[in-house]
Amino acid sequence: MASPSISNSEANSNRPRDSKRKKRRKTGADAPTGPATNIDRSRWKTESEQQVYSSKLVDALRRRPAAASPESFPVPVRGRAVRETADQVLAVAAKGRTRWSRAILTSRLRLMNNLSRNHKKHRKVRFTGDIRSRKPAVRKTLPPLQRKVRVLGRLVPGCRKLSFPNLLEEATDYIAALEMQVRAMTALTGLLTGAAAPFDRLGSGLS
């Protein structure tokens, strides 16, 4: 079959460059990082990662029924489903080495297992009202730095109660991964919108 040969050739062409990049990465990344940090920082920038991610994403999207059926769900719901699959594929691409990737994957499992029960429990907890008994608007103004750290912790999945240096590290990896995700998804949407566009211009194109 020709296709395996293509993939092999491409993989082979990619491998030496990737190995070079990996060597560079190892020498560069390991030197400054101490014993605690051992995550590569430039692994999200390689093209191979993006290829892997985009292929996995396409695969997941094709498998997912919600994204493929336009009639049953409105666009926003489908968009959310696509986003969730994209995040999960990103977490899979991270190979579970980072905290946020593990959090994404486990949150999905949690949602699948406990759909209604947790929501009810949460609601009960919220409505046990101490609202009136508490004095209104007595909140500690945490130092602004701490507040921002908390906000960042909420943004990065699974990193709410993390120490500041670890949080920064997770954020670094998360930002790199997000950038790669955006690149891959723009490529994919460009591809797909490009495929849709030609058929609209059939009439005008022939002249």
Add this chain to the structure above:
Amino acid sequence: MNRALPEMLHCLNMPGNVAGGGGSADISVLERQRARMKWQQDQNFLIGNHELNVFSAQQLHQLQGSVSNDPGFAEYVTRAVKQDPGMENGWPDVGKFGGDDHLGYGACGYGNVSGFEMNYEAIARTVSCSPTVAAAISEAAVTETKGKESILPEKLNSAVGRESSKKRKADKNQNLKVVAEEDAKEKRIKGCAEEGDSKITEQNSSSKANISNNNNRETSTDTSKENSKVTEVQKPDYIHVRARRGQATDSHSLAERVRREKISERMKYLQDLVPGCNKITGKAGMLDEIINYVQSLQRQVEFLSMKLASVNPRLDFNTENIFTKEIFPACASTYPTIEVSSEMANPAYFQFSPVQQVVSCCGLEMGITPPDMALRRTTSAPVSIPETFLDPSCFNFSYARIFLYFSKSKPLQPGTLSYKTSIAWSFNKEDQQHFPLRHLQ
């Protein structure tokens, strides 16, 4: 010698740290330290570090074995006393120092054995556990007993090996602090003596370690004047940090410095990652930028996912269109898009590759050819296409990958066909200069 400096440090720190006691205590303490140093040096000279450990352990066992063996104990004690002249000088002061500590100088005799033995038990137990803990407990023992019992702890300290000046300081500070908190410790000592439990001593040692840390913070100003480098050896799993010249050497500031350096290093990485952060210095501004960037990235992902979701079903719809339409118009549909999309289209390529593309498209869109043939045709034309994208353009690679994926997995599905055509088209769009050469490969 390595020990001389710490000892000197110790001596220098002492005057500043004496909380209780008068001026006379300073001198006596210094004398005691010097004598202790000499004694320790002698001890070390006689016995190696490891041997000392063993020796002390043996001593402890001996003592434990011969609890009621007064002469042996007295012998040992007297021997110890002789060898440590400084201690003798220090006894009255220690007695003064210790105030109403019942384990003062007068308790040289057997009456002290119970507490002493308890400490030895603790020390013996801890010797087997870990030398550092033993050191801590030995310090606790020193503070608790404040007598000749400190000899053995001192031995243990030296036996531990690399005795850091911080340890010695902690020892002294513990002594000082204990002066202030005698009553509580007396009770604890009594409890220990009664129970003979080493756990309490360990707790005491840990609490005293905390106290020593607090004291060390106070002494940081003094230590900062020191020019010596100090290695911090605490538990084996701690990060070994070397204090720099002219900087505070107590454990707290060292740990804080390590933490600050970690944070600043990671902020630097983030600065490189987040665009527009080069001008901003300071954690707050940087954090603001980082948060904004993460939010914008997440919003982008949401927007793209919505777009993908909207485009996805259209794809299947369009593939049906492909099949229903004629071949030529379908192929012609690729031409205008190529023209339109690639403003920098190479005319040579335009002649060369579109033909191939058209052929492949025709082959695909006919839907007549068997799957293998279709695959072969499609793969023959774009075989070189993946190779053309050896340049680091991520855009192209994703396309190549998608193409490969589809060609591998499900050749006959309508979705793939359209993907292939679109990919072929998009390949044209991306890589202009490489095509003429590499298609021939």
